[in-house]
Amino acid sequence: MTRKYLFAGFGGQGLLFSGKVLAYKGLIEDKNVSWLPSYGPEMRGGTASCGVTISDDPIGAPIVLEPDVLVAMNLPSLDKYESKVEPGGYIFVDSSLIERKVQRDDVKVYYVPATKLAGEIGASTLANMILVGKLLKELGDYDEETVDKALGKCISARHADLLDLNRKAMETGRDYK
Amino acid sequence: METVFKRPKSLIDVPFHYCPGCTHGIVHRLVAEAIDELGIEGRTVGIAPVGCSVMAYDYFACDMIEAAHGRAPAVATGVKRSDPDNLIVFTYQGDGDLASIGTAETVHAAARNENITVIFINNAIYGMTGGQMAPTSLPGQVTQTSPYGRDPKACGYPVKICEMLSELQGPEYLERVTVNNVKNVRNAKRAIKKAFQNQIDGKGFSLIEVLSSCPTNWGMTPKDALKWIDDHMIPYYPLGVYKDRSNGIDKFAAKED
Amino acid sequence: MSEKVLMKGNEAIAEAAIMAGCRHYFGYPITPQTEIAAYMAKRMPKIGGTFLQAESEIAAINMVYGVSSAGKRVMTSSSSPGISLKGEGISYLAGTDLPAVIVNAQRGGPGLGGIQPSQSDYFQATRGGGHGDYHIIVLAPSSVQEMAELTIKAFELADEYLMPAMVLADGTTGQMMEPVSFDFEIKEPPAKPWATTGTKCERPHNIANSLYLDPEKLERINNERYKRYEIVKEKEAKAEEYLTEDAEIVVTGFGIAARIARNAVDEARAKGIKAGLIRPITLWPFPDKPFKKAAEHAKRFISVELSMGQMIEDVKLATECRVPVDLCYRVGGMIPSPAQVLESIEKAAQEVK
Numbered sequence: 088m089t090r091k092y093l094f095a096g097f098g099g100q101g102l103l104f105s106g107k108v109l110a111y112k113g114l115i116e117d118k119n120v121s122w123l124p125s126y127g128p129e130m131r132g133g134t135a136s137c138g139v140t141i142s143d144d145p146i147g148a149p150i151v152l153e154p155d156v157l158v159a160m161n162l163p164s165l166d167k168y169e170s171k172v173e174p175g176g177y178i179f180v181d182s183s184l185i186e187r188k189v190q191r192d193d194v195k196v197y198y199v200p201a202t203k204l205a206g207e208i209g210a211s212t213l214a215n216m217i218l219v220g221k222l223l224k225e226l227g228d229y230d231e232e233t234v235d236k237a238l239g240k241c242i243s244a245r246h247a248d249l250l251d252l253n254r255k256a257m258e259t260g261r262d263y264k
Numbered sequence: 265m266e267t268v269f270k271r272p273k274s275l276i277d278v279p280f281h282y283c284p285g286c287t288h289g290i291v292h293r294l295v296a297e298a299i300d301e302l303g304i305e306g307r308t309v310g311i312a313p314v315g316c317s318v319m320a321y322d323y324f325a326c327d328m329i330e331a332a333h334g335r336a337p338a339v340a341t342g343v344k345r346s347d348p349d350n351l352i353v354f355t356y357q358g359d360g361d362l363a364s365i366g367t368a369e370t371v372h373a374a375a376r377n378e379n380i381t382v383i384f385i386n387n388a389i390y391g392m393t394g395g396q397m398a399p400t401s402l403p404g405q406v407t408q409t410s411p412y413g414r415d416p417k418a419c420g421y422p423v424k425i426c427e428m429l430s431e432l433q434g435p436e437y438l439e440r441v442t443v444n445n446v447k448n449v450r451n452a453k454r455a456i457k458k459a460f461q462n463q464i465d466g467k468g469f470s471l472i473e474v475l476s477s478c479p480t481n482w483g484m485t486p487k488d489a490l491k492w493i494d495d496h497m498i499p500y501y502p503l504g505v506y507k508d509r510s511n512g513i514d515k516f517a518a519k520e521d
Numbered sequence: 522m523s524e525k526v527l528m529k530g531n532e533a534i535a536e537a538a539i540m541a542g543c544r545h546y547f548g549y550p551i552t553p554q555t556e557i558a559a560y561m562a563k564r565m566p567k568i569g570g571t572f573l574q575a576e577s578e579i580a581a582i583n584m585v586y587g588v589s590s591a592g593k594r595v596m597t598s599s600s601s602p603g604i605s606l607k608g609e610g611i612s613y614l615a616g617t618d619l620p621a622v623i624v625n626a627q628r629g630g631p632g633l634g635g636i637q638p639s640q641s642d643y644f645q646a647t648r649g650g651g652h653g654d655y656h657i658i659v660l661a662p663s664s665v666q667e668m669a670e671l672t673i674k675a676f677e678l679a680d681e682y683l684m685p686a687m688v689l690a691d692g693t694t695g696q697m698m699e700p701v702s703f704d705f706e707i708k709e710p711p712a713k714p715w716a717t718t719g720t721k722c723e724r725p726h727n728i729a730n731s732l733y734l735d736p737e738k739l740e741r742i743n744n745e746r747y748k749r750y751e752i753v754k755e756k757e758a759k760a761e762e763y764l765t766e767d768a769e770i771v772v773t774g775f776g777i778a779a780r781i782a783r784n785a786v787d788e789a790r791a792k793g794i795k796a797g798l799i800r801p802i803t804l805w806p807f808p809d810k811p812f813k814k815a816a817e818h819a820k821r822f823i824s825v826e827l828s829m830g831q832m833i834e835d836v837k838l839a840t841e842c843r844v845p846v847d848l849c850y851r852v853g854g855m856i857p858s859p860a861q862v863l864e865s866i867e868k869a870a871q872e873v874k
Contacts, residue, residue, distance in 0.1 A: 110527055124696055307721070308719065372580065
């Protein structure tokens with residue numbers, strides 16, 4: 088099976104990091120993975136995106152044009168990518184930042200007020216990880232042990248406090264109904 | 265009988281290709297004498313430029329590299345960094361090479377205080393290509409490409425390398441000398457040797473600018489050419505030490521970190 | 522280090538270079554390859570190596586020339602406009618028969634162009650790039666694992682054949698992260714008795730030089746160099762073949778284009794079209810043999826490129842124009858999609874029926 092994820096939003100929302108945690112989780116599970124960011128000036132405040140592919144087979148193009156899973160963290164991203172999501176796919180929307188609803192009815196949509204929840208748990212920069220928690224839960228992919236290992240790979244040992252906070256954010260997303 | 269004058273060991277026994285009266289030969293000899301006297305021939309690497317001294321690699325007995333036009337300080341940086349504790353690296357460059365096409369490499373090697381020795385031949389003309397205007401050609405100087413005399417309004421003023429580099433905090437030692445008489449040759453020898461000694465002592469970038477003659481392209485006899493240095497070049501390019509950090513000649517002395 | 526780690530392609534190149542014994546790196550910032558310089562800046566001081574941010578690309582390649590003359594493994598990296606500036610130095614390295622590794626993470630051109638991925642420096646790389654008759658070895662990685670592998674290979678080939686070797690990547694392969702294992706066996710570099718390391722007053726002086734004013738001698742040196750190139754062509758040309766054995770439509774592309782093409786080939790096969798893929802891994806020498814072989818049964822070739830069609834000329838040469846070659850391309854930093862390649866395949870399949 089191959090699953091293509093696209094994280095899209097503003098630069099600075101941790102899109103690349105969320106993608107990296109997801110990619111590492113895939114690597115730990117012995118899957119083929121690739122991670123590709125948009126780069127250049129758009130990283131500095133404009134719309135940014137990061138595509139992740141996780142597959143049982145060797146990965147061809149690492150560029151995610153038609154994602155199975157879209158995480159949208161601002162309105163321009165939802166506008167740009169909503170129509171690209173594969174039928175039967177998933178869209179996760181940060182409903183604190185995006186007021187409108189998804190128009191399509193052939194995809195599963197989850198609205199998570201991730202930015203608001205992040206503020207509530209004292210992790211205002213980790214809305215992205217709340218969405219990753221929710222995403223893994225809904226895809227039936229939330230395995231505490233591999234999530235922990237993946238976070239460990241992406242956060243250096245010197246920042247153990249961040250590890251706890253990221254875990255908490257992911258759990259918040261996982262448990263959000 | 266004691267031999268009091270002979271070819272330095274660091275020069276290979278082959279005839280130079282330089283024109284009669286050209287001072288490249290004198291400067292080659294001074295560099296070779298300095299290398300001999302400091303006992304560093306076996307660990308010295310020289311970088312030849314593009315210009316009249318392009319074939320300097322055939323004359324010096326140490327290992328030699330021929331660099332692209334103007335790039336000798338960058339090549340020297342690479343060589344020096346490949347074995348900084350052992351190798352002694354010098355470049356030998358003319359005015360077109362060092363002060364025109366290679367200005368950036370010169371300035372930045374100096375700014376880094378790269379621990380190398382630069383021998384800079386300033387004869388105010390492009391010799392090898394047949395006498396075109398150099399970055400150091402004097403105002404009014406007639407050359408093949410300034411047939412009515414160098415007009416500063418149209419082609420700017422000469423570049424004074426020692427003065428310019430002395431504005432940088434980086435370099436260790438900058439001196440301008442000439443080789444147009446015996447006294448000046450002896451003084452040039454002292455400066456060149458010191459520039460190598462500085463490198464041995466790890467002090468950094470040393471550049472010796474040597475005002476030189478080009479009788480062929482200046483259209484003069486060798487004797488007149490030497491006099492022209494006195495009459496025209498030295499007034500424009502005053503001789504002397506422009507920077508000698510270890511000996512307090514340094515406008516940054518008070519502000520050093 | 523056999524455990525797989527997630528790494529950016531650019532970082533994998535830097536780490537592999539260090540594994541290969543490269544202790545000198547000179548560069549100048551330019552997107553999208555600056556990660557290489559940043560990685561080297563961090564690592565080199567810790568392992569007794571040299572990282573130096575040069576004043577220009579020109580200075581950087583000449584610093585490379587200096588280290589290489591002195592017999593040490595050395596690397597520089599840049600992206601398209603910066604590689605143009607290095608052209609002079611690369612020609613000198615070739616003319617002096619010096620090994621060195623140059624990385625080009627290509628971006629769109631010409632001129633300042635853009636910063637998004639491209640493959641439009643194919644001609645520049647495979648034809649040498651600077652003045653004079655010469656070639657450099659050009660390796661085209663298509664995954665992060667290959668970025669590491671081929672960087673090490675570049676050092677080995679450069680040393681073996683005494684010529685510069687280029688890793689021709691692009692913005693995508695440089696920026697993407699994939700698992701990579703550094704489980705490599707590194708061969709000891711060969712002895713370099715020609716290096717300018719100081720005579721120690723024990724041997725005649727070595728000269729690193731590309732100037733030969735005697736035309737007969739310069740002709741002889743060129744001829745000798747090209748004899749060496751023939752050996753490289755014979756021994757080092759390399760490509761990966763995928764489903765080519767019975768292919769009627771043979772798609773080809775290198776680097777990132779090959780990965781896109783591979784998806785399209787799979788989709789075409791699923792639709793019953795006999796499609797296959799040849800992915801050149803060395804661009805110079807160009808792997809003629811698999812193309813010649815495929816031309817015996819293929820009815821159409823399709824060259825997939827992030828350029829206006831450069832490699833397509835080598836495909837035509839390799840197949841001696843016996844089979845038509847289509848071009849499927851995007852430029853300017855745009856990337857062809859698998860769907861676009863599939864469309865080309867379907868169109869070709871229709872035409873050859």
